[in-house]
Amino acid sequence: MSKLVVKGLYKIFGSNPKRGLKLLQEGCSKEQIFRETGLTVGINNANFEVEEGETFVIMGLSGSGKSTVVRCLNRLVEPTAGEILLDGRNILEMDRKELLQTRRTVMSMVFQNFALFPNRTILANTEYGLEVQGVDKAIRQEKAEQALALVGLQGYEESYPDQLSGGMKQRVGIARALANDPEILLMDEAFSALDPLIRSDMQDELIELQAKMKKTIIFITHDLDEALKLGDRIMLMKDGQTVQIGTAEEILTNPADEYVRRFVQGVNRSEVLTAADIMVKPWTTVGINQGPRLALKECKKHGIESILVTKEGMKLAGIVFVDDLIAAIRRGEQTLRNIVRENEVVRVEPDYCVMDLIELTLKSSIPVAVVSEGGRLMGVIVKSSVLRALIPERGDESA
Amino acid sequence: MKVPRLPVGGFFEILVDFVRVTFALPFDWIKVILLWVNEQLVFLLELPPFWLVAIMVAVIAYFLAGKRVALFTLAGLLFIAAIDLWPETIITLSLVIEATLLALLIGIPTGILAAKSDILDRLLHPVLDFMQTMPAFVYLIPAIMIFRMGAVPAVISTVIFAMPPTIRLTNLAIRQVPKELVEAGEAFGSNWFQMLLKVELPQALPTIMAGVNQCIMLSLSMVVIASMIGAGGLGSVVLNGLSNLDVGLGFEGGIAVVIIAIILDRLTQGTRKEKEIAH
Ligand SMILES: Nc1ncnc2c1ncn2[C@@H]1O[C@H](COP(=O)(O)OP(=O)(O)O)[C@@H](O)[C@H]1O
Numbered sequence: 001m002s003k004l005v006v007k008g009l010y011k012i013f014g015s016n017p018k019r020g021l022k023l024l025q026e027g028c029s030k031e032q033i034f035r036e037t038g039l040t041v042g043i044n045n046a047n048f049e050v051e052e053g054e055t056f057v058i059m060g061l062s063g064s065g066k067s068t069v070v071r072c073l074n075r076l077v078e079p080t081a082g083e084i085l086l087d088g089r090n091i092l093e094m095d096r097k098e099l100l101q102t103r104r105t106v107m108s109m110v111f112q113n114f115a116l117f118p119n120r121t122i123l124a125n126t127e128y129g130l131e132v133q134g135v136d137k138a139i140r141q142e143k144a145e146q147a148l149a150l151v152g153l154q155g156y157e158e159s160y161p162d163q164l165s166g167g168m169k170q171r172v173g174i175a176r177a178l179a180n181d182p183e184i185l186l187m188d189e190a191f192s193a194l195d196p197l198i199r200s201d202m203q204d205e206l207i208e209l210q211a212k213m214k215k216t217i218i219f220i221t222h223d224l225d226e227a228l229k230l231g232d233r234i235m236l237m238k239d240g241q242t243v244q245i246g247t248a249e250e251i252l253t254n255p256a257d258e259y260v261r262r263f264v265q266g267v268n269r270s271e272v273l274t275a276a277d278i279m280v281k282p283w284t285t286v287g288i289n290q291g292p293r294l295a296l297k298e299c300k301k302h303g304i305e306s307i308l309v310t311k312e313g314m315k316l317a318g319i320v321f322v323d324d325l326i327a328a329i330r331r332g333e334q335t336l337r338n339i340v341r342e343n344e345v346v347r348v349e350p351d352y353c354v355m356d357l358i359e360l361t362l363k364s365s366i367p368v369a370v371v372s373e374g375g376r377l378m379g380v381i382v383k384s385s386v387l388r389a390l391i392p393e394r395g396d397e398s399a
Numbered sequence: 400m401k402v403p404r405l406p407v408g409g410f411f412e413i414l415v416d417f418v419r420v421t422f423a424l425p426f427d428w429i430k431v432i433l434l435w436v437n438e439q440l441v442f443l444l445e446l447p448p449f450w451l452v453a454i455m456v457a458v459i460a461y462f463l464a465g466k467r468v469a470l471f472t473l474a475g476l477l478f479i480a481a482i483d484l485w486p487e488t489i490i491t492l493s494l495v496i497e498a499t500l501l502a503l504l505i506g507i508p509t510g511i512l513a514a515k516s517d518i519l520d521r522l523l524h525p526v527l528d529f530m531q532t533m534p535a536f537v538y539l540i541p542a543i544m545i546f547r548m549g550a551v552p553a554v555i556s557t558v559i560f561a562m563p564p565t566i567r568l569t570n571l572a573i574r575q576v577p578k579e580l581v582e583a584g585e586a587f588g589s590n591w592f593q594m595l596l597k598v599e600l601p602q603a604l605p606t607i608m609a610g611v612n613q614c615i616m617l618s619l620s621m622v623v624i625a626s627m628i629g630a631g632g633l634g635s636v637v638l639n640g641l642s643n644l645d646v647g648l649g650f651e652g653g654i655a656v657v658i659i660a661i662i663l664d665r666l667t668q669g670t671r672k673e674k675e676i677a678h
């Protein structure tokens with residue numbers, strides 16, 4: 001069962017929000033509703049599930065409702081309609097006491113602008129969640145110190161937030177969230193206020209931390225690169241609606257609509273695409289037991305100087321060159337067994353990164369073969385497929 | 400054209416009369432309690448000799464506001480003793496302390512509630528405007544009618560006069576606490592009181608202290624005016640000077656009031672500045 005299930009979630013800001021709900025269900029747009037009623041649609045029918053231990057990224061432009069969604073999860077914002085199931089239990093039906101308990105022990109939040117208490121020391125900030133739970137002074141101090149050590153901030157316990165740099169402040173924010181050992185971390189644009197370099201470091205550290213902690217993380221960002229780097233799965237939002245949910249690859253290679261396509265366009269695709277994403281079907285192959293004449297004919301037909309050779313079960317045997325084929329025909333050989341070169345052809349696995357393929361394909365004049373673990377030929381990569389992958393498709397755009 | 404005379408004054412007369420008669424018993428209790436508190440304060444202030452009080456206040460001033468304020472405090476209080484106004488000063492201070500404490504005791508919680516409830520905020524707004532703009536003397540009249548002459552009506556009218564800025568600034572201070580800090584407090588599961596004590600009040604403290612400062616200053620000015628209804632203290636010195644056309648006496652009383660005002664102001668502002676530096 002999923003850790004969190006969000007079903008039919010709506011949030012409409014303004015007085016008498018039910019009115020807006022009706023208009024939405026009648027198919028009015030966010031703008032229409034705002035013009036007619038002055039109500040702001042924050043979330044319009046969001047549906048998603050988050051699995052235990054995964055990093056689920058919610059991405060979208062500013063104003064698309066990301067913060068509102070994440071605030072509905074711990075009810076800092078009261079949804080207008082919908083269900084949020086935490087381990088099967090509807091958060092929206094919890095009474096005040098249960099809600100406090102959930103906030104204290106199940107979910108912790110990390111904020112974009114850190115939201116550290118300026119009058120408290122770093123240690124006291126980190127202790128906050130335990131303090132409101134009424135945890136013993138000695139125990140909470142120990143746990144807070146552990147959390148600070150986890151984010152590399154030993155020695156800063158007695159400092160105040162305004163003595164720290166942005167990156168360090170957010171480490172405190174993360175330590176504060178980790179100190180009460182929550183099951184779910186809610187991170188609302190946690191790194192968006194940081195400088196690019198520090199931001200990248202923090203992303204790496206979060207990935208490292210997550211490898212140890214295995215928390216369920218809901219991470220919000222408006223930055224696609226960040227989403228791709230951190231997210232096991234990504235949800236794209238627009239105008240409060242869920243546009244697409246999928247892995248980084250699914251979203252990149254198969255954008256659900258024009259909005260996603262535009263979003264995806266700016267990304268440095270070489271970092272996320274893999275060999276499997278850009279390989280093409282080999283134009284032609286020959287079986288190792290087939291004759292050199294047939295192979296030569298195929299080469300001539302496609303204007304190529306070499307041809308991939310397969311064995312039984314489409315396993316890759318190697319490659320033969322036109323020169324060798326001609327010689328073999330002269331010698332009167334009936335199969336390709338003697339002339340196939342096993343090691344001339346570069347083999348990569350399907351999840352090989354495109355970035356590294358660039359060099360491989362540029363160096364060799366023969367295609368790179370993509371083979372499965374069992375050695376089966378899945379496709380080939382030629383120079384043109386790498387280039388096409390690096391340049392985002394602009395075919396359907398008027399420049 | 401002659402506009403018919405509206406009986407507004409008559410309305411207030413009836414209102415005050417009604418209140419006086421209906422709440423006679425609780426008012427008696429209030430009177431007894433306030434009088435008792437005032438007597439204790441006077442007793443405490445009269446207990447040590449004037450020079451010891453001057454030194455103690457100067458030491459407090461040193462820690463709250465620094466060396467210069469401490470020196471001024473010592474010199475100012477000794478000066479007051481030297482012009483023979485120490486007993487009057489004690490009476491004035493006792494009234495200021497009592498009225499300020501009472502105004503803060505009511506004003507700060509009211510301000511907190513107003514910050515948490517938009518309805519209360521909207522209801523209070525015109526009431527506070529009314530209380531603040533009404534000439535201070537006017538409060539003396541119903542206060543005398545209900546509590547007769549003396550320290551008690553002085554304290555009551557002073558509380559009414561000095562409380563509005565405390566309510567206003569407390570309300571404002573809490574509403575100005577950054578939303579993200581409140582969100583953080585909430586996200587970690589703070590309940591109502593934890594939110595108030597651990598998140599909101601610490602952030603709001605500098606502004607609330609500004610309200611306390613204003614409250615004290617207004618109390619002092621009102622206590623001086625309240626000498627007209629027999630509260631005694633430095634105000635009566637000025638009043639005597641006025642009725643006997645004794646310029647010297649009038650100025651002596653006036654200078655003593657100014658000295659007390661400066662000391663109280665620096666003491667409370669000093670705490671504010673220090674808190675601001677602390678974080
Ligand atoms: N408290 C609020 N009152 C009114 N409208 C709000 C409030 N919070 C957010 N909104 C509106 O809801 C929409 C979604 O906002 P938000 O969730 O903050 O977007 P994001 O985090 O994706 O930038 C925006 O149109 C925003 O103006």
Ligand SMILES: [Mg+2]
Nearest residue numbers: 066067068189
């Ligand atoms: Mg946001």
